[in-house]
Amino acid sequence: MADFDLIVIGAGPGGYVCAIRAAQLGLKVACVEGRETLGGTCLNVGCIPSKALLNATHQLHEVHENFEKMGLMGAAPTVDWDKMQAYKQDVVNGNTKGIEFLFKKNKVTWLKGWASIPAAGQVKVGDEIHNAKNIVVASGSVPASLPGVEVDEEVIVTSTGALSLPKIPKSVVVIGAGVIGLEMGSVYARLGATVTVIEYLDAITPGMDAEIAKSFQKLLTKQGFKFTLGAAVQKAERTETGATVTYTLRKDDSEHSVDADVVLVATGRKAYTDGLGLDALGVELLPRGQVKTDAHWATNVKGIYAIGDAVVGPMLAHKAEDEGMAVAEVIAGKHGHVNYDVIPGVIYTTPEVSSVGKTEEQLKEAGVDYKVGKFPFMGNARAKAVFQAEGFVKILADKTTDRVLGCHIIGPGAGDLIHEICVAMEFGASAQDVALTCHAHPTYSEAVREAALACGDGAIHA
Ligand code: FAD
Numbered sequence: 001m002a003d004f005d006l007i008v009i010g011a012g013p014g015g016y017v018c019a020i021r022a023a024q025l026g027l028k029v030a031c032v033e034g035r036e037t038l039g040g041t042c043l044n045v046g047c048i049p050s051k052a053l054l055n056a057t058h059q060l061h062e063v064h065e066n067f068e069k070m071g072l073m074g075a076a077p078t079v080d081w082d083k084m085q086a087y088k089q090d091v092v093n094g095n096t097k098g099i100e101f102l103f104k105k106n107k108v109t110w111l112k113g114w115a116s117i118p119a120a121g122q123v124k125v126g127d128e129i130h131n132a133k134n135i136v137v138a139s140g141s142v143p144a145s146l147p148g149v150e151v152d153e154e155v156i157v158t159s160t161g162a163l164s165l166p167k168i169p170k171s172v173v174v175i176g177a178g179v180i181g182l183e184m185g186s187v188y189a190r191l192g193a194t195v196t197v198i199e200y201l202d203a204i205t206p207g208m209d210a211e212i213a214k215s216f217q218k219l220l221t222k223q224g225f226k227f228t229l230g231a232a233v234q235k236a237e238r239t240e241t242g243a244t245v246t247y248t249l250r251k252d253d254s255e256h257s258v259d260a261d262v263v264l265v266a267t268g269r270k271a272y273t274d275g276l277g278l279d280a281l282g283v284e285l286l287p288r289g290q291v292k293t294d295a296h297w298a299t300n301v302k303g304i305y306a307i308g309d310a311v312v313g314p315m316l317a318h319k320a321e322d323e324g325m326a327v328a329e330v331i332a333g334k335h336g337h338v339n340y341d342v343i344p345g346v347i348y349t350t351p352e353v354s355s356v357g358k359t360e361e362q363l364k365e366a367g368v369d370y371k372v373g374k375f376p377f378m379g380n381a382r383a384k385a386v387f388q389a390e391g392f393v394k395i396l397a398d399k400t401t402d403r404v405l406g407c408h409i410i411g412p413g414a415g416d417l418i419h420e421i422c423v424a425m426e427f428g429a430s431a432q433d434v435a436l437t438c439h440a441h442p443t444y445s446e447a448v449r450e451a452a453l454a455c456g457d458g459a460i461h462a
Helices: 013-024 040-045 047-066 081-105 179-190 210-222 317-331 360-365 381-385 414-426 431-435 445-454
Strands: 003-009 029-033 109-112 115-119 122-125 128-137 141-143 171-175 194-198 226-228 231-238 243-249 255-260 262-265 269-271 304-306 345-347 352-357 370-376 392-398 404-411
Touching (some): 003 115, 003 317, 013 029, 013 040, 013 317, 040 047, 047 179, 081 109, 109 122, 128 317, 171 179, 171 231, 171 255, 179 194, 179 210, 179 262, 210 226, 210 352, 210 392, 210 404, 243 262, 304 317, 345 414, 360 370, 360 404, 370 445, 404 414, 404 445, 414 431, 414 445
Parallel strands (some): 003 029, 003 128, 029 109, 171 194
Antiparallel strands (some): 115 122, 122 128, 231 243, 243 255, 345 352, 352 404, 370 392
16 A cells, blocks of 8 residues: 555546656656556557558558659559558557656556545555545546447457457448548558448538538548448348448438448447446536546546546547646646647548637637638649648638637648647637748648638638
8 A cells, every 4th residue: 555646547648648747746646557558548549559550551552542653663562461460569569668668757656457446535456555645537438339239349340449450351331430430441441441431420520620521521432432421320230251230311211231341330439437436436427427527627526536538528639638737737736727729630541631629610600700711732832742732721710800710621741730720829829920920831831821821811822
């Protein structure tokens, strides 16, 4: 048994960042993790392995689609799936080991095992009870289930199974057209699989700016994706060769089915707090299972806080990290803060898609008078040189004050480009501020500047 100022439960991006920041602020900190390795969903079965596979398959796509155009001739490489999986695992291991190193460097004690909270101020790991002045629940999330669809992680899989399939499937049905489904769908489409996406709503990537979502769907369709929208999946059943997914179209209730080698259920994730004993402690949960907190991540039980996927808000690693840092600062007596209006979202397909702030639909609904500045990557020299001139940057600014209210990008490097606008929004910048900033040539960033120019007197290269 040991006494700590803070015990963090869960070593995902929320938990490990919280533990490190609290230790940097002088607190005696432990972090409990039930998995064998640190880093949570993100490093082990989420952001990192998916980006490794996206990178490998993007390179393959480049070889097949663009190498000859650049005079790079010769036999195209073949895919060694086991080697690609080993590369993915190396990337994961490098990152999880990195967190171990950071824990040692910052003197964070790693308590190995599954934690429960027998009483406020106590954390039980295995048979040991540790005292903690403060506890942060950062227990993350798990894939949501779908009635009629039983996951076996072999043929009917969640994202976890999809990251480690024993062989490359010839056909995949993805249930749910959200970020995870489209990213994993891209991986297998580039490896030659037929990918059919079945989505309940009438558009892909719900919540995204509608114009961007439409363009995105068009580009994915060009890459071979098939979309069945407005369809409610009734069941998925294993067959001798794979599985059959049965769905009804919402417009006329007609029933259809589609066969595939693999079915990926990507209908979202839900907060995970099983086994912590929150009910017995009287910690309030929200109807959808997240831990209820106030604006400073405190639960209704003194000394217990919660962050990341276990609480409300976008299920994103960087949102969890920001909350981790902020709650550590609050516990250390400082003023932790997260600006929920400026949290970027990125889809790491090719092209990438990113967004921050308000969508056009949200501004319309709120009755805000806004203007739109758009610039197509077709007018960007660098994008043309890398065969990624499809897509555009769209900046939304207040019509009267010119203040940037949102930005949506589909195109090369979109996931990095968006941060210029995040900083601009944090500083309350106007579109003109962005437009008057010198941008290096030739960069993709010039497209952002041109979109900002388009909010005023007009873009130059459009
Ligand atoms: P988690 O990362 O889920 O970590 C929680 C940890 O707590 C887990 O390791 C769990 O084992 C541990 N734990 C739970 N209960 C206990 C207990 N009782 N005792 C001990 N340990 C416990 N987000 C992005 O921002 N960018 C991306 O590109 C991205 N890609 C993704 C791709 C996939 C396939 C998936 C599934 C997710 C992706 N995400 C991405 C989402 C991201 O992974 C999560 O938002 C993020 O991991 C949440 O961090 P967290 O710290 O709240 O929880």
